[in-house]
């Protein structure tokens with residue numbers, strides 16, 4: 001009896017918890033509402049199945065249990081004997097298949113959207129390295145210059161080809177907390193890493209993709225609300241993974257343009273470096289961590 | 297298949313195995329230490345797995361302490377947290393559950409349930425255990441080397457696994473881990489071949505494949521999966537060792553580490569992930585399928601009813617096993633692999649849900665109009681259904697590629713896999729121990745302690761993991777030593793974390809009660825009847841209980857029916873063992889004669 005009640009309580013308790021939970025997705029700030037909708041659909045379909053299965057178990061236990069001992073002499077009835085029921089099994093299979101299609105179809109439609117970058121998206125590069133973020137904007141020509149990890153050094157933190165004209169006007173933001181995006185403008189994020197795996201994740205944007213050294217990965221999104229959002233690294237990248245943080249600010253168009261125009265281009269940055277070579281080792285921002293590790 | 301065969305049957309003569317064919321121990325050493333009797337090997341495997349499992353459990357407490365009450369324990373640094381995460385995960389999945397289900401339950405149950413005297417290759421079987429023990433010792437040694445064990449996560453993703461930014465990455469930690477895994481796989485392959493050949497070749501007369509208990513089907517399919525999947529891990533372990541020691545670049549592209557150019561180049565980190573998950577996904581089923589099988593038998597015996605839809609259950613096990621080789625990349629939706637893979641792998645993954653759901657339905661339908669005895673094994677079996685369905689459902693979230701995008705690498709994933717491959721199989725392990733303890737020792741486990749253990753473990757584990765999913769929706773990442781300052785996480789999340797930690801410590805405590813119960817009951821437990829649960833399968837029909845060397849008397853049992861002849865209409869008892877001759881089945885006298 002108690003067992004049956006507890007099984008039923010697990011079902012009902014889970015449902016109540018779900019309805020009243022104080023912990024739920026953050027308010028969305030991108031176009032990926034489709035992900036939230038798919039989650040809702042999944043909750044509905046699977047939630048119904050979960051509750052039904054548990055209540056069915058609870059009923060069976062309530063109805064047909066005969067004590068907790070192990071001798072069958074306690075029982076006042078014998079179990080029913082009908083090993084198979086083709087019809088029932090086919091029905092259950094069919095219903096399950098339907099449920100699965102109901103989950104998969106909307107999911108794949110949104111995924112198709114996710115992997116297809118719109119034509120008008122502007123490119124922004126995000127670079128991960130242990131344990132900080134950097135950003136690169138294409139500058140006036142709208143094109144990012146070519147890069148190569150082999151070219152990375154203190155004066156060229158992103159490894160740009162020095163002779164690529166597209167790269168000269170690129171804007172490099174080395175402050176992980178200094179990313180800006182424009183409200184309503186689709187962005188095509190090109191994701192890069194120079195050392196290990198990282199993953200650029202803003203909970204309010206929902207989107208996510210690992211950054212892999214040796215290749216460029218991507219996702220796209222359209223910011224739908226202004227504000228400042230936390231950036232987290234969500235792919236284990238070593239000791240300070242937990243503190244690989246940043247911030248992204250979503251601005252109205254004017255504010256965004258003003259911010260962009262205040263940034264230094266790659267060419268300007270190199271020119272400044274040539275003048276004052278003593279201040280060049282800005283790249284070694286992570287050197288504190290490096291020291292920590294070599295000490296061990 | 298549903299042959300209860302009340303009609304008369306010709307006598308089939310039982311097989312006789314001459315004494316000379318059996319392995320015989322002559323000294324204490326060969327009887328208890330370097331023993332070739334599968335039952336002793338099973339106990340050695342289980343004992344070792346439980347001891348290393350306790351290490352995994354203690355590590356989980358340490359992690360929970362850090363998450364529940366951050367900034368309190370100075371000895372849990374970011375480095376050691378990652379080391380705990382890694383060692384805990386690896387120990388639980390490989391060294392505890394895989395070893396326990398296949399090396400432990402496999403060795404004990406296969407030969408008894410198919411009606412054999414022993415495994416077919418006893419010597420290889422013995423080697424298998426000793427190599428496993430060596431693997432465990434190497435793993436333990438890595439705790440004591442300079443730099444400590446690896447903190448790369450149980451997935452060991454390169455490049456970070458072998459670079460200096462990861463604990464144990466450039467020291468011996470990662471090397472010992474890889475070497476230990478290689479030994480584990482060698483040992484497992486020896487055991488695994490043995491299980492498969494025994495099941496195929498050493499079944500007693502009448503034990504057709506479609507009469508085997510589902511336990512054996514589960515263990516059999518899991519072993520086949522393991523034999524096919526582990527080689528992928530083996531080669532990746534070797535390739536990564538070479539990358540680390542000799543500086544090859546299988547998995548290593550051009551890398552700039554802390555501003556310094558490394559000499560690697562041209563390798564692919566994603567290649568490793570494919571190899572790892574080609575092993576890793578089947579690994580989930582290597583743990584799950586034996587649990588599926590065992591729980592089917594527990595439900596059937598304790599509900600005094602046949603398993604519902606036996607043939608469907610067998611095909612579901614085989615189908616799940618086969619499909620599990622074409623879904624691996626669902627762990628890699630956001631890895632940066634070609635995004636078009638997402639369509640394929642999401643589809644195959646959700647297709648697996650169908651045979652899995654059928655199994656769930658058939659378990660619950662087994663209870664329908666049963667004669668349910670709420671014994672401790674039965675309670676654990678019911679709790680398995682609940683936690684498994686819960687974890688299976690969250691698998692539908694993560695398998696549906698677009699839903700995985702916001703949830704991957706968050707606490708939702710941690711909650712999901714603990715529910716489905718941590719808690720659910722462990723509950724089956726417990727149920728199985730309560731069920732077969734009388735067979736192994738001739739004594740019962742204490743019932744009161746058992747019920748306490750059950751309720752605390754089940755309710756506690758549910759309270760740990762059910763709410764944890766919701767932290768994942770918020771966006772709390774996994775493998776995080778501390779959340780520090782964020783704007784999006786409500787303060788109440790810290791309270792939830794503290795609550796989970798308290799629940800985890802209580803659940804951990806209940807396991808000590810369980811171990812105490814075992815230790816006391818071995819010596820002082822109530823003596824059990826020969827077949828206390830009135831089960832039909834062959835392990836309970838041995839010459840002596842606990843079964844002696846050689847298992848059965850001079851003649852091997854002959855099998856006349858499947859293992860699920862419970863409450864057969866027209867019979868007097870509510871069970872008919874597999875080996876009772878049809879002419880000996882007690883039938884109800886027709887009325888009025």
Ligand code: HEM
Nearest residue numbers: 356359360381385388389449450451717718774775776800
């Ligand atoms: C009640 C007992 C358990 C508790 C309290 C527990 C707790 C934890 C915690 C706190 C983490 C780290 C979460 C993070 O920060 O990412 C973790 C990870 C993990 N646990 Fe458990 N665990 C338990 C039992 C198990 C079992 C039985 C398994 C067997 C499958 C298991 C498998 C894993 C795995 C594979 C990981 C992931 C390791 C990684 O991220 O590399 N755990 N567990």
Ligand SMILES: [Cu+2]
Nearest residue numbers: 233235237241
């Ligand atoms: Cu990271």
Ligand SMILES: [Cu+2]
Nearest residue numbers: 577580624627
């Ligand atoms: Cu998987």
